[in-house]
Amino acid sequence: MVDPIKMEDALEQIELLLQAGDFDAAAEYIRTLHPADGAEMLNTLEPTDQAEIVTRMEPDDLAGVFEQMDGEEAAELGQHLDVQALANVLDEMEADDAVDVLGEMEPADATAVLEQMDEANTIAPLLAYPEDSAGGIMNLPPPSLRRAMTVAEAFQFIKKTYHDASEVFYLYVLDRYGQLIGVVNLRALILAEPTQTIDEIMMRDVISVRVDTDQEEVAQIFSRYDLLALPVVDAEDHLVGIVTVDDAVDVIEEEATEDIYHLAQVSADSEIFGPIIHSIRTRLPWLYVNLLTAFFAAAVVAIFEDTIAAVAVLAVFMPIVAGQGGNAGNQTMTIMVRSLALGEIDVSQAWRALRREFLIGLLNGLSLGIGVGAVAWLWEGNPMLGLIIGLAIMGNLVVAAIAGVLVPTTLKRLNIDPALASSIFVTTATDVMGFALFLGLATLLINWLL
Amino acid sequence: MVDPIKMEDALEQIELLLQAGDFDAAAEYIRTLHPADGAEMLNTLEPTDQAEIVTRMEPDDLAGVFEQMDGEEAAELGQHLDVQALANVLDEMEADDAVDVLGEMEPADATAVLEQMDEANTIAPLLAYPEDSAGGIMNLPPPSLRRAMTVAEAFQFIKKTYHDASEVFYLYVLDRYGQLIGVVNLRALILAEPTQTIDEIMMRDVISVRVDTDQEEVAQIFSRYDLLALPVVDAEDHLVGIVTVDDAVDVIEEEATEDIYHLAQVSADSEIFGPIIHSIRTRLPWLYVNLLTAFFAAAVVAIFEDTIAAVAVLAVFMPIVAGQGGNAGNQTMTIMVRSLALGEIDVSQAWRALRREFLIGLLNGLSLGIGVGAVAWLWEGNPMLGLIIGLAIMGNLVVAAIAGVLVPTTLKRLNIDPALASSIFVTTATDVMGFALFLGLATLLINWLL
Numbered sequence: 001m002v003d004p005i006k007m008e009d010a011l012e013q014i015e016l017l018l019q020a021g022d023f024d025a026a027a028e029y030i031r032t033l034h035p036a037d038g039a040e041m042l043n044t045l046e047p048t049d050q051a052e053i054v055t056r057m058e059p060d061d062l063a064g065v066f067e068q069m070d071g072e073e074a075a076e077l078g079q080h081l082d083v084q085a086l087a088n089v090l091d092e093m094e095a096d097d098a099v100d101v102l103g104e105m106e107p108a109d110a111t112a113v114l115e116q117m118d119e120a121n122t123i124a125p126l127l128a129y130p131e132d133s134a135g136g137i138m139n140l141p142p143p144s145l146r147r148a149m150t151v152a153e154a155f156q157f158i159k160k161t162y163h164d165a166s167e168v169f170y171l172y173v174l175d176r177y178g179q180l181i182g183v184v185n186l187r188a189l190i191l192a193e194p195t196q197t198i199d200e201i202m203m204r205d206v207i208s209v210r211v212d213t214d215q216e217e218v219a220q221i222f223s224r225y226d227l228l229a230l231p232v233v234d235a236e237d238h239l240v241g242i243v244t245v246d247d248a249v250d251v252i253e254e255e256a257t258e259d260i261y262h263l264a265q266v267s268a269d270s271e272i273f274g275p276i277i278h279s280i281r282t283r284l285p286w287l288y289v290n291l292l293t294a295f296f297a298a299a300v301v302a303i304f305e306d307t308i309a310a311v312a313v314l315a316v317f318m319p320i321v322a323g324q325g326g327n328a329g330n331q332t333m334t335i336m337v338r339s340l341a342l343g344e345i346d347v348s349q350a351w352r353a354l355r356r357e358f359l360i361g362l363l364n365g366l367s368l369g370i371g372v373g374a375v376a377w378l379w380e381g382n383p384m385l386g387l388i389i390g391l392a393i394m395g396n397l398v399v400a401a402i403a404g405v406l407v408p409t410t411l412k413r414l415n416i417d418p419a420l421a422s423s424i425f426v427t428t429a430t431d432v433m434g435f436a437l438f439l440g441l442a443t444l445l446i447n448w449l450l
Numbered sequence: 451m452v453d454p455i456k457m458e459d460a461l462e463q464i465e466l467l468l469q470a471g472d473f474d475a476a477a478e479y480i481r482t483l484h485p486a487d488g489a490e491m492l493n494t495l496e497p498t499d500q501a502e503i504v505t506r507m508e509p510d511d512l513a514g515v516f517e518q519m520d521g522e523e524a525a526e527l528g529q530h531l532d533v534q535a536l537a538n539v540l541d542e543m544e545a546d547d548a549v550d551v552l553g554e555m556e557p558a559d560a561t562a563v564l565e566q567m568d569e570a571n572t573i574a575p576l577l578a579y580p581e582d583s584a585g586g587i588m589n590l591p592p593p594s595l596r597r598a599m600t601v602a603e604a605f606q607f608i609k610k611t612y613h614d615a616s617e618v619f620y621l622y623v624l625d626r627y628g629q630l631i632g633v634v635n636l637r638a639l640i641l642a643e644p645t646q647t648i649d650e651i652m653m654r655d656v657i658s659v660r661v662d663t664d665q666e667e668v669a670q671i672f673s674r675y676d677l678l679a680l681p682v683v684d685a686e687d688h689l690v691g692i693v694t695v696d697d698a699v700d701v702i703e704e705e706a707t708e709d710i711y712h713l714a715q716v717s718a719d720s721e722i723f724g725p726i727i728h729s730i731r732t733r734l735p736w737l738y739v740n741l742l743t744a745f746f747a748a749a750v751v752a753i754f755e756d757t758i759a760a761v762a763v764l765a766v767f768m769p770i771v772a773g774q775g776g777n778a779g780n781q782t783m784t785i786m787v788r789s790l791a792l793g794e795i796d797v798s799q800a801w802r803a804l805r806r807e808f809l810i811g812l813l814n815g816l817s818l819g820i821g822v823g824a825v826a827w828l829w830e831g832n833p834m835l836g837l838i839i840g841l842a843i844m845g846n847l848v849v850a851a852i853a854g855v856l857v858p859t860t861l862k863r864l865n866i867d868p869a870l871a872s873s874i875f876v877t878t879a880t881d882v883m884g885f886a887l888f889l890g891l892a893t894l895l896i897n898w899l900l
Contacts, residue, residue: 264784334714
């Protein structure tokens, strides 16, 4: 039995070998690790150490490690190898992973490597598909069965043709035109009588996706139907590839991270470690966009400068009115964005969501408005101040509810990622409307406040 | 070939049947759907319609549908069935899913149903494990091989014992003490010669988890090592269960949703549709907690009321100083929380992260501070106002960086979910410090502002 390794211990061990300059031992040590662990380890090393190690590893070992990295990381490591060596590694890799690596290289370099690859002809077609489509994450289909085969013949066929295929647990059945007509799982094949035909034991309801399906939708189908693999077909229903569940898992994590980062207004490729300049590039532009909207809100406040000069206590409660609206809007917006991402709601249900959220905003606003209004009254001893704050908060929570529903659904309708831009618009709405409601009411009723 | 169904069309069809009062046809229609689609459909129907339909469905069809729901939803639907009927359905379900349903029922009801189940003895032990541990999401292990078996014997064994086992693609090998010593995948078995022994073809490096491992860690292992199934062992290495990748996918989505909702300060079980009162309960308490911290910030502003009364324009820029700090803090905090959740960073690296974020905060703060300061200078014609705002923003971005790193790592160290509470503390820090820096500097330098 093997426990997942303790990465810290492993890192200590490799550091000792590197300090001793024993790169052969270091390369050998990485070879003995699970490729996923070897990949993480190589990624954390300095480029000079990386170069010493990867040039000492066998193509098939390195292929296993590269398969566990994302394309960008593997392409970076690949720069330490010469063209022929890199081509040898890519030849040993799963086709979809090799394509990811080539896709991250300079076009001229990628072409040079591809020319040296034995598998060039098989993987070249995969290079044509967009990275975030079913075609971009699929692998080449395994050899397919024909419906007239007997179970005994299918066993012979598998023994003959499947030595190269990686973990394949479903066998696909094609008709004479190459169209997908059924699927047999390996267990069903083992349980069947040798004389039965594939036609008798195959399942005909094969869930499949088109090659241009967005990867997020592919991941949703995996999750919904509990699949281990999903066949990919072209416009004429010909089987052109297979997406496996490990790729779907990567997509699910990637898309969740993307949504989390976008909701927090950080670019999706942010990393906690990595070049400082990259971190600034993934964050500062967002702060500037926010700043622009903050100036909108400031301009609204500026309209009421005279009111604030006369009743400075308004400045004390301003952030509360805007902040509560912002928080409530963020709640509604986040639930909408996540529900849209998981396919639990679609834009056609926006109207129903709006009515619900309006009511929730009104009730939460009533509760908070009364609460804050009472505190303000007691604090400052002025009931009118309490009333103004209470009304402004209630109103702003309704604004928050409306913006929280309409902004993400409108963006979705416009085919813009709702996670990407919703925060900006919702916060702007609650800031501007919060200040306008609060300071506007105070200006109207200023005689009661002086 | 089957496309994933269009849920809207299917819902229209079932509504027609229900309006006609033809519940037999409605039940039959749901039977023809993929269980995942049937589950979604049943979940959207009114309770009275649900009752009419589930009482008309066969136990094994209903079992398939229940397996696709979460335990709570299935337990709710199960209330429409009598004890014996529900027991029959649970008997047909995967053990882990049946346990989830029982876990969501009133203890007395669950006991009554369990007593009527044929499988009571096999699933009772599973009830003992916490819901969010490996034990809570695992299924019963499939029949295991012994190392001395030949491949031919293994085939016979599988044919005899695997008719009930669901999608199993790995075969586990136990020694005479029931300890896990190896794994054989079905494809390897098919490719082997009939006379080879299991000992010759099994892989000895089996990654496994202990039964008390947290489900989030289980999901991370699936994702890291690209597994389809993961054996679960007790303290003595005895095989006690199997977690399959579809369950890991559910956990990954569930944990991501939980983090997204907690970061937005909404309870994890929020739903876009469902009872209004539930939505208020999952959101209003968070707004009140925020309110409490907003009063802290307001109290800071109140200290400087005289300054604001004298220089009302400060109120115009107040929200910008606090807001930019809040946004930057949210960026750092979100990257930290997500990196901790994905296991890309652990708390021991907090110091390294802090140094990086400090530098990023300083540089971003410099850029924003100069930008906003210049705008304020030009807008109000007062260079000192620009300087004060610029310094306050720069300072607040450094505060944001420090809070954004220290709050999540400290919570993690205290075994509190960082996603759950980080927002509150980080926002409080940037609000309070933002106002204090800005208004404090303005008070010190007030003679330059009048």
